[in-house]
Each structure stands twice: as C-alpha cells, then as structure tokens.
Amino acid sequence: MEVQTRVDVFEDIFLVFLALGALVGIVVIAYTLYNAYKYRDSGDRKAAEDAPTLGELPTGGSGGKKLFLSFGLSAIIVISLVVWTYGMLLYVEDGPDQNPEDGIEMEVEGWAFGWDFFYENGVETSGEMVVPADTPVWLEVTSTDVWHTFGISDLRVKADAIPGEVDETWFMAEEPGEHTAECFELCGFGHSDMDATVEVLPPEEFDAWMDEQLTMEITLEDENEERVTDGFELELEHENNDEFDEDLQFTYSDNEFENGSITIDEIEQGGPYELVITADDYEDVEDSISFTGPVDETYELVDPDAEDEDEEDEEDEEDEDDDANDEDEDGGDDE
Numbered sequence: 001m002e003v004q005t006r007v008d009v010f011e012d013i014f015l016v017f018l019a020l021g022a023l024v025g026i027v028v029i030a031y032t033l034y035n036a037y038k039y040r041d042s043g044d045r046k047a048a049e050d051a052p053t054l055g056e057l058p059t060g061g062s063g064g065k066k067l068f069l070s071f072g073l074s075a076i077i078v079i080s081l082v083v084w085t086y087g088m089l090l091y092v093e094d095g096p097d098q099n100p101e102d103g104i105e106m107e108v109e110g111w112a113f114g115w116d117f118f119y120e121n122g123v124e125t126s127g128e129m130v131v132p133a134d135t136p137v138w139l140e141v142t143s144t145d146v147w148h149t150f151g152i153s154d155l156r157v158k159a160d161a162i163p164g165e166v167d168e169t170w171f172m173a174e175e176p177g178e179h180t181a182e183c184f185e186l187c188g189f190g191h192s193d194m195d196a197t198v199e200v201l202p203p204e205e206f207d208a209w210m211d212e213q214l215t216m217e218i219t220l221e222d223e224n225e226e227r228v229t230d231g232f233e234l235e236l237e238h239e240n241n242d243e244f245d246e247d248l249q250f251t252y253s254d255n256e257f258e259n260g261s262i263t264i265d266e267i268e269q270g271g272p273y274e275l276v277i278t279a280d281d282y283e284d285v286e287d288s289i290s291f292t293g294p295v296d297e298t299y300e301l302v303d304p305d306a307e308d309e310d311e312e313d314e315e316d317e318e319d320e321d322d323d324a325n326d327e328d329e330d331g332g333d334d335e
C-alpha cells in the first residue's frame, strides 16, 4: 500500500526546512565573508577625492537590483515553503485518500488514569492497543472524565481527549513493533503513568489476534461437575441484534459440542450477548455475556427432578450458606 505515514511527512518537512535553511545560511555567510574580504582594509589609502562631500547623494547604485533580487528570492522560497508545508499538513489532518475499508477504525477513551480501546467489531481492550502494520488506523478520541490528550510520539499521533467531544485522527505504523501511547494533558496525580502499549503486528498476526478475541468457549457441567453431553441446546443472540445488518443469532445443538464443551469462533461481531441454554433434563440457563474479548465460561446445569435425590448433596453445600444467610436475615429483620 503506497501510503505516506505521518512519520514520513514530518520527516520530509524537517529535511526540506533543514536543507533550505542550510542553503540560505551558506549563501548569506559566504556572501558576507566575500564582501568582508573584498572590501578589506588594504592599507594603501587613496587621496580623499573619492570621499563624499557634505550634501552629496551617493551614486553608483544599480537601482536596488540586489535588494530586489534578494527580496524576490526570499519571498519565493518562503511562500513556496508555506504552501508546500500547508499541503503536507492537510494530508496529515485528513489522512490518506483511500477506501476506508482498507484501514481499521477504533474509539479511544481516556479516563483518569488509563486508556480503553473499542474496535468496530465490539472487541475492547484496556491499556493495550493492538493494530496491524502498514494499515491506516482511524481513531475517534474522547474522554469519560477530564481533559486528556492521546499521543503516540513515535508515530507522530496526538489528539485531544475531551469529554463530550470526539477528536478524529489517524496513523499508520510501517513496521511491526511496540510503541507507547501517553497522555499529554496534565490531568491529575496519575497523569505521568497514564500510558498504554501500542502493539503493531504483521497483518496476518493481527487477524489471528482478532480471531482469538472473538472466541467463546462454553462448557456445561451438572451439579457433580460432570460434563453434560446431550439433551440441550445453546442459543446466543446479540442484545442489539436489530442494529446489525446480519442476524447475530446463533444456535448450537448438543452434537456440536465435544464432551460438553464447545469453541465458537464463527461470531465476527462482539458485544453483549444473551445466552440461553435449554435442556431436556435441566433447568434453563439464562445469562448475558460481555463478548468483548475471549470468553471462557462454565455453566452448571441444575436438574430439577434430581432435586430430591441430590437434595442432600445440595443441601449439604448450601446448608452452611443458608445458615449464614438465615442468621444475617434474622439479624436484619430484628433490626
């Protein structure tokens, strides 16, 4: 992908200014030295006939040619620098002009004192930003409490994080590696530790990392911690399913489980999911899962019929709790 990174742009600006500055400096100093040498005091003084007399205007000028030349050249140099730099900075502001789908988008949220990252597909990370190399990353930066500023010095990124406002910026890391994001707005006693790692992975590794984030492992056990292997169905539905184009509802029957356990990696959209397990011999289980990173959950299925037989086991376990609760409650009631 032929995209100039912010680092490239600022490097170019620096080099051009350095080169032109050096050129102008060399010309000015050389010309000064040349004149100092040319008009040096040679010791032999001519008669005073050349000296201007009172009231005489100086002659011999070439109509201000040199003055105009130097003004003209300076103006050309300065104006072209301003225009060129402005164009470069517009590019830094707007980002590469290309299909946004070629990049990734995420929201950055600052809080006292840390950073959270929200990917478009519902994945969330805290204190660690993982991005693919050689891919534009579009950021929407905001804050949940006070003013912060999100910045990654190495990658020449900086954006205000202000509550109620969204500041947009972008960056691109050419090479895989690790960088540090820091807060650049004095925000409180934890300001100097308010940083996050920015991990730049090769694109394939990034995809693998993302797949790993959207992996759900669910295990079903009975009261005796033994795997439940059949007679049930698992249903997952995104809590805001109607907001998405695709239908985020997934059903898994018992034969898709392996020894009471299933690894679900087909779901591409993270976020809050409603989980329902319906079983022939067990009570239904309902839960809500925050699918913003890898999920590994074990659910205990309760057999209502077995309650009589298992009552003792169960009671044994619960007895202590119950007693404790009873006492608490009694105590509470009395008061």
Ligand SMILES: [Cu+2]
Pocket: 148, 149, 183, 184, 185, 186, 187, 188, 190, 191, 192, 194
């Ligand atoms: Cu800060």
